[in-house]
Amino acid sequence: MHDSIAIPACFSSGERQADDPATVARSGQSVFMSVYRTKLAGECRLITVTWCKNLLLHGLSVSVEGPDGDEHYRCKVELKPWYFWRKQGSKHITVDSRAVDIFWDLKAAKFNGETEPRSDYYVAIVCEEEVVLLLGDLKKDAFRKTGCRPSLIEPTLVSRKEHVFGKKKFSTRVKFQEKAPLHDISVECNNNINCDSNLGGFDPELEIRVDGKRAVHVRHLHWKFRGNEFINISKTRVEVYWDVHDWLFGSGPRHGLFIFKPVAVTSSSASKSTPSSPESSAAKLAEFCSHDPSSAENDDDNAAGVSSGFCLFLYAWKVE
Template sequence: MEEQKTFVPSCFAGEKLTEDQPMAKKSGQSFVMSTYRTKIAGHGRLITVTWCKNLLAHGLSISIEGSSAGEDEHSCKVELKPWSFWRKQGSKCFQINGKPVDIFWDLKLAKFSSDPEPQGDYYVVIISDEEVTLHLGNMKKEAYRRTGARPSLLEAVLVSRKEHIFGKKRFTTKAKFDNKGAVHDISIEYTSINGVFSELDDPEMVVRVDGHLVMQVNHLQWNFRGNENINIDKVPVEVFWDVHDWLFSPGLRHALFIFKPCSSLQRSLSSSSSSSSLCSSSQLSSDFCLYIYAWKLE
């Protein structure tokens, strides 16, 4: 499996983060990054939305891809401190290819849990050509009333989602693998005799979806990298894992998991093929991927 480079967002004002000092390694900080493809200023562009959390505040960062002509990306950052109220609602306007693009947000009543991303009572919208090209949150009526924009005929497509999760032996998240399907609870569990790798230990890993066991990897010290096919809502999903650093690297370390659902075309091709793989490696670049960076705490 090809190694994935960890993206490091700059969600918090005045906080410089580099590849040599990634956010996820800072105690108490985590983030969720979602990338969407939609139409902005007359062209298809990628929008990256990052929610960050540290010990004192939440943060929101939005980046809009520039043009192929070398235009810089456009970004908007919001820091949500408990004692600061005014930054929780606002807007920002860009000029992209000579056209106005607006970002509106209302996070005054947003409900946060232990996750970086709010659970409800908020909205974040991006307006281009007087259309809502991206809408996040459950306050859709309030968003349309405030902006006066109309819905876009083309919905934004979620391209990828990257999450950094901290835990000792269990790492949980929620994910949706089909636009018409349900949101599922995903749990990755690591078990060992002594809690650390040793010659006498024989660690294993299991993956559960909605509490049901869907994958089990024994003798993890020999099978620390691999892939396996599972089914979620009758959708074949290929799971890749790399837990090498869990077993063989000292200190705070992370494993990487990739959940890649097959498209309808891939399913039809695989059903008519004699190949045992539901998703061949050459087909893993165009559709949604879920990346989970599971940081193991001692």
């Protein structure tokens, strides 16, 4: 069944606009964007899958990289509770004169209050009788519905960007390797009272926890609002960067930025580093944010199979 899909409010201004910080702040919508690399229509391309959530609906958008790197090919799905039929269907698009079909079944999806579904769903992208990207746990249902075979090329998750809202604590879950377990990551800022502080008695601290255990602890956050540090998550070396300047010195809706990037184990990162200064970390931010997923195609770093091309970008929006 090919449906005429209404555009969700969170995508009504365009795919790129949906992730714009100003747009996110105004809408108050949680946005999760995952970028995958796979072969589609004869070329290695990036596919972006975006989930959004507000008080009334969930939205799903799938976009395929065009010939010049632009995301020209898009499919948008609106999941309002009173439109049951839109929770299952398909959409046909054309990429470089080749047919691409996007199938989804979200009618029994369990979101558990989150933006991205946790179970009982699938989203499948099909080109030339191959399922080039398959998300969700209902894989048998997806192959039966599409009638197509799995692709010989395994898609790779190259980056993930999340916008989450909260007052004090911000949480997410992530895999740093395809076959590794999900890890729970939480970020929390505490306004500790310190009578010796020159900042009105408040001396905020930052904690980043992985699977409930404290991995990063930053004291005197007013002076260390930007920094980076290496941590170990299972057998993966991860560099963590934080920038909470706007949390401390901004007004209105404002976000802190946290970046988690697996790295190769080298002599320079063999031991846990100490947080760097805000000035040196500003340069590190520029390096991370210039990350181009398309340049990481053959970037395999260590024996554990960690690709340095992957980055998790967590935008933590503080609301009063």
